[in-house]
Amino acid sequence: MRLEYDVAAGDFTRAGFASSSIKKALKQLGVSPAVVKRVVIAVYEAEVNIVAHANGGRITADIEPDGINVVLADTGPGIPDVEKAMQKGFSTASKEVREMGFGAGMGLPNIKENADSLRIETEVGKGTTLYIYIKF
Numbered sequence: 001m002r003l004e005y006d007v008a009a010g011d012f013t014r015a016g017f018a019s020s021s022i023k024k025a026l027k028q029l030g031v032s033p034a035v036v037k038r039v040v041i042a043v044y045e046a047e048v049n050i051v052a053h054a055n056g057g058r059i060t061a062d063i064e065p066d067g068i069n070v071v072l073a074d075t076g077p078g079i080p081d082v083e084k085a086m087q088k089g090f091s092t093a094s095k096e097v098r099e100m101g102f103g104a105g106m107g108l109p110n111i112k113e114n115a116d117s118l119r120i121e122t123e124v125g126k127g128t129t130l131y132i133y134i135k136f
Contacts, residue, residue, distance in 0.1 A: 001025065001063040007050045007074075012100060015051045018059045019044040022070075025063065031136055038114040039068055039134050045107040046072040046130050052097045053077065054127065067116070067135035078124040086112065 003025060005018035019040050026036045043059070050057040054076025062069045079085050085092075086108050093103020112118050117133040 001029075003059075003061040003063070005059040007047055007054075007057045007059060007072075009054055009056045009076075010051060012051055012102070015048050016044055018047050018061075022061050022068075026068070029063065035134065035136055039070075042111045042114040042132050042134065043070055043072075045110045046070075046132070048102055049107045050074045050076075052093055052102055057127075065136075067133055070132040070134075071129060072132070073127065073129040075127040078126055079120070079122040079128055080124050082120055082122060 003018075003022060005021065007018065008014065022043055023036055023040045026039060043061070047059065050059075050072060054074035057072060057074030057076070060071045060073075084090055087105075088109045089105040091098075091103045091105035093105075097103040108120075111130065111132065114134070115132045116135050117131070119131040120128065121131075122128040
């Protein structure tokens, strides 16, 4: 089963729509609550990163019998230093984003913690793509 979502830049009112929709699909398929929680955390964090940092993007989730593959691709500034961005608390969020309660620098660390596999492809000035896999 493939689910696809467009994510608009700066649209914090819809941030979480994709992760919520994926959660519903996984629950309907009988995926364990513990796994559903891990998926939702990883996808939500990545979705918010697209909203906060990019010029928009697309989420594609492929639900397979043994797990879920989620690809989150954005057109944005890219990540100049992935190693630094993976450090808990490191953030490049704007003051406005932080005032809304986002941008604490936990997005990528939380994604890594909840994913069985995480691969990041990024190019400064072009965008970032996350490849997340979580097994059932």
